[in-house]
Amino acid sequence: MGLFDVFTGDPAKKAAAENKKLLQENLATGTKELKEGRAGAIGALDTSAGLYGDLATKYGGATSLALDALGVNGADGNTRATQAFQAGPGYQYAVDQSLDGINRSAAARGMSIGGNTLAALSDRAGNMANQEYGSWLDRLNGYVSPELAATGGQAGAIGAKAPVYMTTASNLAGLGTTTTNGITNQNTQAANAELAGSGNLWGLGLNLAKLGVSAATGGLGGGTSLLGGGGGINLGGPGGPTPFS
Numbered sequence: 001m002g003l004f005d006v007f008t009g010d011p012a013k014k015a016a017a018e019n020k021k022l023l024q025e026n027l028a029t030g031t032k033e034l035k036e037g038r039a040g041a042i043g044a045l046d047t048s049a050g051l052y053g054d055l056a057t058k059y060g061g062a063t064s065l066a067l068d069a070l071g072v073n074g075a076d077g078n079t080r081a082t083q084a085f086q087a088g089p090g091y092q093y094a095v096d097q098s099l100d101g102i103n104r105s106a107a108a109r110g111m112s113i114g115g116n117t118l119a120a121l122s123d124r125a126g127n128m129a130n131q132e133y134g135s136w137l138d139r140l141n142g143y144v145s146p147e148l149a150a151t152g153g154q155a156g157a158i159g160a161k162a163p164v165y166m167t168t169a170s171n172l173a174g175l176g177t178t179t180t181n182g183i184t185n186q187n188t189q190a191a192n193a194e195l196a197g198s199g200n201l202w203g204l205g206l207n208l209a210k211l212g213v214s215a216a217t218g219g220l221g222g223g224t225s226l227l228g229g230g231g232g233i234n235l236g237g238p239g240g241p242t243p244f245s
Contacts, residue, residue, distance in 0.1 A: 016190035020183050027179040038168040045157045052154035059147035066140035
């Protein structure tokens, strides 16, 4: 610190400038990290929404077939459903066994394969087909809940993006406000330091003036020389000031 720094406020101004630099660096770093964090969070939510969306689409294929089978989508939908229907691996075996049972029962009673037997065979086969088709529909309808859950998960992931944007915006605004307040405070301190330095300089001038007046006043009474010794300007004496001797 120099001898005359007290009159300029330079140390305080330099400190304020360094502090402002640190605040601006903190603002840049904080802004970068907040934006990177937001991008990472949004990316993760987009990934989650995509995964849920894939599941919803997959499960939706089953529920669409169920709606087709129920006639919701008209004749074309019903055609799609019946074409897509496949009986289970054990279905044909169960039908064959049931029909064989009817034939054996008729044969045991000495009955030929007549109208009644054929009707019984047709009814049994038709009922079993209806049961198999109904079971298939039940299995399709079983995907309604998973589809809803997947759709809900997708909606939740998409909806969660809004709070991320809002929180990041709030944090960025807060960081900007804190930085602005900090820089304003440093500017105020620097200005106060400069003002105080000017005051010190003004005070020094007044004190020196007072010393000069005091010396002059004292010299008028006793002929004291401002330059000291026997030479210089004599400010006192009956004859008034005299030139250099």
